[in-house]
Amino acid sequence: MKSGKLFSKEEANLLEEIILNRRDVRGNHFLNKTIEKDLLDKLLFSALNAPSVGFSQPWEFIIIKNKTVKEKIKQSFDEENHKAIDHFQDKKQKEYIKLKLEGIIEAPINIAVFYKPSDKPVLGQTSMSKMGLYSVVCAVQNMWLTARSLNIGMGWVSILNEEKVKAILNVPKENKLVAYLCLGYVDKFYTQPELELIKWEKRKEKDSVVRIIDNE
């Protein structure tokens, strides 16, 4: 190879370990302890170095520490979560009601992540219009892994009304809410997804989701 860093087997294994240990953290696990400014900067840095279609970097991040703003967002969660209950029946509904599904108030930092459409054509986005949204998700996943490597918990809250969140945060109409993240130190990290532990869903077997079209 002419140029570019080569990683060792041990370094690849460490990434695998971070990926395996990443969890979605809810409010019952966040500690009342601030995230240091340099670590918050590291999280944002990892987002800004995510891939983006046509190098468009179509992301905007709003860091929320303000209690009043958090309470308004929490209200949107409560409304949407109340509606969500009706989607589930019988035993599943009873289980759903018991779950703690967000950490908006408990997490010291919330970050709302938006997609901001470009005002000119974007290379690579002319055939698949959602590519800009997908770039923003790549930034979120970089932040999630980085948070875990810094032993910081992160939860992605999606039970929200996008229009209400945009109004609360005074965000331009054309922007799209991609993710609402809760971040903070935690009392523990589960070793498995919480929804796997409580048997809400089973883990899928590799063979059920992978198909190979081989050489003939």
Added chain:
Amino acid sequence: MKSGKLFSKEEANLLEEIILNRRDVRGNHFLNKTIEKDLLDKLLFSALNAPSVGFSQPWEFIIIKNKTVKEKIKQSFDEENHKAIDHFQDKKQKEYIKLKLEGIIEAPINIAVFYKPSDKPVLGQTSMSKMGLYSVVCAVQNMWLTARSLNIGMGWVSILNEEKVKAILNVPKENKLVAYLCLGYVDKFYTQPELELIKWEKRKEKDSVVRIIDNE
């Protein structure tokens, strides 16, 4: 902390290095060298351990090694890329035409990644319907970082006609194409995004995309 692995500062720094060195690789850099089965398995393993809304794991992966299938996909790229040219004007159009934007034929392995909607309600997806698609993107980003840690190049091709790709791969109507990936060993990894190097787009300043709503 009661449970869960703690990572060191050095380990967090290594993740940052992998994130910074990840690149989108095009066909003019792929080598004619197969990816070993155990490394391909590692890539898929990282995808299967991505976060997914409600632990729904709504992904399907089709691994394509077959030359005839690749050629059909390449034809869809050529058609879409020809249409894309008209989106750009003057100097940008001349630059666009010169760019190599895919590695479908050159890469030894292509992976088409689909979102498969669930036939029951998904926890966390009742208010924001795109959450399932976003889970699939998280899986792709895990694969991208894992590929880089294994010194394997990956490129995401989005200049494709989704319906044509689905027809070629015989994929059910309800599934959505999220990503078409080209993977293989490379002659080099750029240290910066290629589109930044040729000055197609500038890197955005952190302050232009981050806003803070602080405590009062």
